Amino acid sequence: MSKPKVIVTRRWPAPVEARLSELFDVTLNADDQPLGVAELQAALRSADALCPTVSDRISAEVLDIDGIRARVIGNYGVGFNHIDLKTAATRGLVVTNTPEVLTDCTADTAMTLLLMVARRAGEGERHVRHNEWTGWRPTHMMGTKVTGKTLGLIGFGRIARAMAHKAHFGFGMRIIFNDPYPPSAEIVNALGATACASVEDVLREADFVALHCPGGEATRHLMNAARLALMKPTAFLINTARGDVVDQPALVDALTSGRIAGAGLDVYDGEPKVPDALKSLDNVVLLPHLGSATLETRVAMGMRVIDNLEAFFAGKPPRDRVV
Ligand code: DGY
DSSP states (O other): OOOOOOSSSSSOOHHHHHHHHHSSEEEETTTOOOOOHHHHHHHHHHEEEOBBTSSSBBHHHSSSSSSSOOOOEEESSSOOOOOHHHHHHHTTEEOOOOSSHHHHHHHHHHHHHHHHHHHTTHHHHHHHTTOOEEEEEETTTTTOOTTTTTEEEESSHHHHHHHHHHHIIIOOEEEEEEEESOHHHHHHHTHHEEEEEEEEHHHHHEEEEEEOOOOGGTTTTOOHHHHTSSTTTTTTEEOSOOGGOOOHHHHHHHHHHSSSSEEESSSSSTTTOOOHHHHHTEEEEESSSSSTSHHHHHHHHHHHHHHHHHHHHHHHHHHBOOO
């Protein structure tokens, strides 16, 4: 029997590419150049499975074509707001993602941003590298203490709960959260967490606000000027979720006017573009969407795509089916 034909849109970690090559008739992307609309459409027409990543836009324009051969989209990433799920479903495509395997590393990145921005680590690093450091002194680069402060989580899914665990048990932080679909009381209590009735309640109380909601229309600009204005002037915003959850110009205003103390960002609206206004601010730590970027996790994500494809082609339900 011939092997299913699979097209991956970017370079994947070597052990995953090796396994893909064993199992499938795979087309890899050795140059790691993103595919354009026409190339994505050609892939859908010529392969049984398309494997995009979170930076490929699998829009209605890409999907609404004649002659689709693909039956499954094995997304490399947990987020799927870059895929038009409705159109995919109407075209008879199954879509899968890669949850769980990136939970801890993404939560680690959120904690990294929290610690860096609170303790001015990015600023301090630049200071040393630019030969500006003149020596220790009592008032030099004072930051904000993290231990014992209140962490407010907007969304309380897997990654938020992993962050809560690290923050509560590692840094003695008090945990508050808002989630329209909260986990069981047992899970909440085990993390010493307290549910708030609204996003606004979290914003008013938290010393650090971390965003953990999916992107897309439902949460677009959830952190707008009015909500940013509810945060304490001493509070920090951390975003490892999706860039479109934050109204970026409103965030720049809040940061430049001192309305909030700072921000740690891993994701951006319209990334990879990052506004110069953000780059010019010292009270912001900026990372290039590194949430899941460890070798262990990126290999596990690829293997999870492979598990989903193997199940699909064996006629079994893939464990991570999203439509
Ligand atoms: C995802 O998986 O959705 C992340 O944004 C990248 O790992």
